[in-house]
Amino acid sequence: MVSNIKSYMAELGSKARLASRKMASASTEQKNQTLFAIAKHLELQTEALLVANQKDMQAGVEKGLDAALLDRLELNPARIDSMIEGLKQVASLSDPIGEVNGMKYMPSGIQVGKMRVPLGVIGIIYESRPNVTIDAASLCLKSGNATILRGGSEALHSNQAIAACIYTGFEETGMPSDAVQVVNTTDREAVGELITMPEFVDVIIPRGGKGLIERISRDARVPVIKHLDGICHVYVDDRGDLEKAIKVAFNAKTQRYGTCCTMETLLVNEAIAADLLPNLAKLYAKEKVELRGCPKTTGILAGAGFDVVAATEEDWSTEYLAPVLSIKCVADMEEAIVHINQYGSHHTDSIITEDYTRSRQFITEVDSSSVMVNTSTRFADGFEYGLGAEIGISTDKIHVRGPVGLEGLTSEKYVVLGDGHIRQ
Amino acid sequence: MVSNIKSYMAELGSKARLASRKMASASTEQKNQTLFAIAKHLELQTEALLVANQKDMQAGVEKGLDAALLDRLELNPARIDSMIEGLKQVASLSDPIGEVNGMKYMPSGIQVGKMRVPLGVIGIIYESRPNVTIDAASLCLKSGNATILRGGSEALHSNQAIAACIYTGFEETGMPSDAVQVVNTTDREAVGELITMPEFVDVIIPRGGKGLIERISRDARVPVIKHLDGICHVYVDDRGDLEKAIKVAFNAKTQRYGTCCTMETLLVNEAIAADLLPNLAKLYAKEKVELRGCPKTTGILAGAGFDVVAATEEDWSTEYLAPVLSIKCVADMEEAIVHINQYGSHHTDSIITEDYTRSRQFITEVDSSSVMVNTSTRFADGFEYGLGAEIGISTDKIHVRGPVGLEGLTSEKYVVLGDGHIRQ
Numbered sequence: 109m110v111s112n113i114k115s116y117m118a119e120l121g122s123k124a125r126l127a128s129r130k131m132a133s134a135s136t137e138q139k140n141q142t143l144f145a146i147a148k149h150l151e152l153q154t155e156a157l158l159v160a161n162q163k164d165m166q167a168g169v170e171k172g173l174d175a176a177l178l179d180r181l182e183l184n185p186a187r188i189d190s191m192i193e194g195l196k197q198v199a200s201l202s203d204p205i206g207e208v209n210g211m212k213y214m215p216s217g218i219q220v221g222k223m224r225v226p227l228g229v230i231g232i233i234y235e236s237r238p239n240v241t242i243d244a245a246s247l248c249l250k251s252g253n254a255t256i257l258r259g260g261s262e263a264l265h266s267n268q269a270i271a272a273c274i275y276t277g278f279e280e281t282g283m284p285s286d287a288v289q290v291v292n293t294t295d296r297e298a299v300g301e302l303i304t305m306p307e308f309v310d311v312i313i314p315r316g317g318k319g320l321i322e323r324i325s326r327d328a329r330v331p332v333i334k335h336l337d338g339i340c341h342v343y344v345d346d347r348g349d350l351e352k353a354i355k356v357a358f359n360a361k362t363q364r365y366g367t368c369c370t371m372e373t374l375l376v377n378e379a380i381a382a383d384l385l386p387n388l389a390k391l392y393a394k395e396k397v398e399l400r401g402c403p404k405t406t407g408i409l410a411g412a413g414f415d416v417v418a419a420t421e422e423d424w425s426t427e428y429l430a431p432v433l434s435i436k437c438v439a440d441m442e443e444a445i446v447h448i449n450q451y452g453s454h455h456t457d458s459i460i461t462e463d464y465t466r467s468r469q470f471i472t473e474v475d476s477s478s479v480m481v482n483t484s485t486r487f488a489d490g491f492e493y494g495l496g497a498e499i500g501i502s503t504d505k506i507h508v509r510g511p512v513g514l515e516g517l518t519s520e521k522y523v524v525l526g527d528g529h530i531r532q
Numbered sequence: 533m534v535s536n537i538k539s540y541m542a543e544l545g546s547k548a549r550l551a552s553r554k555m556a557s558a559s560t561e562q563k564n565q566t567l568f569a570i571a572k573h574l575e576l577q578t579e580a581l582l583v584a585n586q587k588d589m590q591a592g593v594e595k596g597l598d599a600a601l602l603d604r605l606e607l608n609p610a611r612i613d614s615m616i617e618g619l620k621q622v623a624s625l626s627d628p629i630g631e632v633n634g635m636k637y638m639p640s641g642i643q644v645g646k647m648r649v650p651l652g653v654i655g656i657i658y659e660s661r662p663n664v665t666i667d668a669a670s671l672c673l674k675s676g677n678a679t680i681l682r683g684g685s686e687a688l689h690s691n692q693a694i695a696a697c698i699y700t701g702f703e704e705t706g707m708p709s710d711a712v713q714v715v716n717t718t719d720r721e722a723v724g725e726l727i728t729m730p731e732f733v734d735v736i737i738p739r740g741g742k743g744l745i746e747r748i749s750r751d752a753r754v755p756v757i758k759h760l761d762g763i764c765h766v767y768v769d770d771r772g773d774l775e776k777a778i779k780v781a782f783n784a785k786t787q788r789y790g791t792c793c794t795m796e797t798l799l800v801n802e803a804i805a806a807d808l809l810p811n812l813a814k815l816y817a818k819e820k821v822e823l824r825g826c827p828k829t830t831g832i833l834a835g836a837g838f839d840v841v842a843a844t845e846e847d848w849s850t851e852y853l854a855p856v857l858s859i860k861c862v863a864d865m866e867e868a869i870v871h872i873n874q875y876g877s878h879h880t881d882s883i884i885t886e887d888y889t890r891s892r893q894f895i896t897e898v899d900s901s902s903v904m905v906n907t908s909t910r911f912a913d914g915f916e917y918g919l920g921a922e923i924g925i926s927t928d929k930i931h932v933r934g935p936v937g938l939e940g941l942t943s944e945k946y947v948v949l950g951d952g953h954i955r956q
Contacts, residue, residue: 129873133896206896212918218907220917223895227929310929331755331930352952359954449553471647471947472557472630483642483950493644493946494636505651505734505943506755507931519929522917523895526907528776530783531916
């Protein structure tokens with residue numbers, strides 16, 4: 109293991125910086141071949157990966173990790189296959205790097221456009237799931253970046269075994285093997301160093317719980333692309349189609365409970381609440397979704413024989429990630445928009461309406477990374493949006509917002525062509 | 533003046549946040565009318581502006597500000613006219629907000645695109661020149677943002693007089709007058725507060741010396757769009773056209789000395805150094821540009837009768853902003869690229885070559901916000917790049933890089949349209 113964390117991290121950083129220069133001019137073919145080589149070595153090393161993971165699993169059991177954490181930590185042949193598939197899929201994506209856009213002649217005679225370039229060195233900090241090592245490495249590789257990966261301490265052996273496959277893949281194709289480095293220590297100080305080396309690291313992407321992300325954002329001296337919480341809303345307008353409303357509101361809550369784009373609060377125009385809510389409550393009851401309502405909601409639902417908890421002020425800003433839903437009746441769309449902008453997390457919000465003008469107003473005025481009309485919030489996802497991959501969902505406005513694919517890991521530079529042009 | 537800085541800044545912040553919501557849905561016409569109204573009030577209040585500026589100028593003289601600072605501080609009728617022209621020009625730019633791009637149908641049937649939206653609240657911290665108040669306010673206004681402006685203490689009266697015109701302009705058109713607020717205190721604590729209120733401020737743009745910007749970047753708890761130094765290079769390749777090389781190298785150094793895109797180091801392929809350098813030195817001598825050379829350069833130029841100082845290691849990373857130029861001979865383009873990436877500031881660098889393959893390689897491998905071929909570095913400017921305006925030049929890679937126009941003050945959100953679509 110590592111004795112001096114500060115110098116160890118600085119060494120990783122300076123190696124990553126050097127590798128990033130080579131990565132920036134790697135050809136699409138070189139990058140794809142490396143992705144395939146890594147896939148091959150994951151396949152060849154399946155046995156070694158399972159053995160390494162077994163060590164982590166045993167230690168996890170001894171440490172008393174709960175079943176959910178152990179499940180996330182586990183590697184099995186199916187999960188290794190899916191990492192291999194992921195690598196092949198990233199290879200099939202088109203290369204964002206080097207694309208030149210908007211080349212135009214200016215009045216002075218120079219020609220100006222923008223070329224897409226890598227960010228440089230990306231630091232990724234994540235928790236237990238070892239497959240993130242491959243996900244993150246492959247996206248950074250394809251986008252021409254170098255990366256330093258800091259996985260959870262409980263997955264150290266698994267991550268190091270995966271790192272060995274990555275290393276061998278790079279070696280085999282003659283690409284800079286320092287372009288992907290996995291931090292080989294569980295010391296927490298390593299994270300502190302990683303997020304405070306602007307000379308070596310251009311951006312940090314934390315993946316994990318809100319606590320982790322808030323801590324990193326607070327302490328980082330490097331830009332952070334972050335995802336905080338997802339308090340998502342569906343607003344059913346009085347000009348909404350009730351059938352669509354029921355379909356969408358049911359799907360947005362129950363298709364999966366634990367994702368950031370799951371609906372947490374349903375807003376209902378009071379003019380249609382009595383029609384809509386009992387129908388919906390019947391469906392939610394089948395799935396054992398606990399309902400917490402405003403006084404009007406509880407009135408309507410209690411009258412129809414449903415059991416509803418009274419929502420507190422705290423409910424409107426709670427991300428349940430569970431079979432729980434808060435429901436509020438509003439007088440009109442304006443009240444819904446004010447509620448969403450105030451209590452939501454600017455993640456994903458949807459309106460159910462057939463009204464043209466209201467749909468436009470909702471899209472304009474709701475300040476969220478995804479604004480939807482007549483669509484389940486569960487679609488807020490890089491794959492569903494056609495990005496081909498996703499390294500996370502940004503709840504920031506700076507640099508990149510919403511699902512982050514390859515393009516979010518890039519920047520642009522100006523390219524200026526002349527013929528001896530001078531400024532007058 | 534202000535007694536409790538912390539609560540004063542929080543009040544500005546919360547007003548700005550509220551105003552930003554209204555600004556985000558203001559129409560293009562409302563924004564343009566406000567720009568014209570402000571222009572009208574600047575014209576009507578010319579006398580008051582000059583009187584306020586006179587107070588600042590007198591205080592500046594008493595404080596012993598140097599001539600250059602006093603010149604930057606001064607307002608006169610011509611400068612007020614140019615602020616008025618600036619406002620009209622920003623009104624004539626097309627509105628970036630609300631533009632929807634890339635609306636595409638996905639396999640699931642949903643339609644996904646991106647809409648350009650304001651960032652929210654922008655904090656701008658700048659030094660003596662009061663015209664920045666109008667520049668910054670007009671660009672933030674047109675891009676639908678609210679802004680908090682913190683000008684230099686020496687320009688307080690001028691900035692407050694300009695702020696009064698802006699305020700009246702907003703009032704007159706019924707737009708939220710808190711959308712532009714000028715901090716009314718010279719207390720330094722105000723800056724400290726402004727850069728640590730992520731709940732109220734989305735991004736900070738500092739404009740000023742490197743010291744100011746480094747301090748702000750270090751202490752900010754909010755993303756910073758920053759411009760550090762401009763150590764720009766021209767590399768004359770041995771396959772370059774000598775006539776173009778002389779024109780560009782002369783212009784890049786002498787057209788203006790004090791700008792960030794002025795060339796500070798000239799790199800010359802040693803195969804053509806003996807041909808090129810004496811011709812160039814003759815031109816630089818006429819303009820009294822001091823030359824500092826590597827041993828080969830001093831050898832060639834001393835032999836041709838020119839007086840050249842020996843460059844030290846420090847020269848290669850110095851932004852002179854003055855009639856001083858460092859010159860280095862290099863063996864080939866690769867050495868030039870390594871030098872630029874190591875000693876430069878990733879701002880603007882140009883190659884003079886007629887070689888197709890080298891031009892492509894230089895563009896790909898030089899890691900700068902503007903990379904040029906056969907063009908003077910002096911073109912690196914928002915107006916020359918057709919942005920129509922410029923709030924600064926970013927030397928960052930995150931969010932925006934190079935000259936920053938209206939688009940750099942915006943973000944994008946996903947717009948998703950469906951017809952009752954649910955996730956399977």
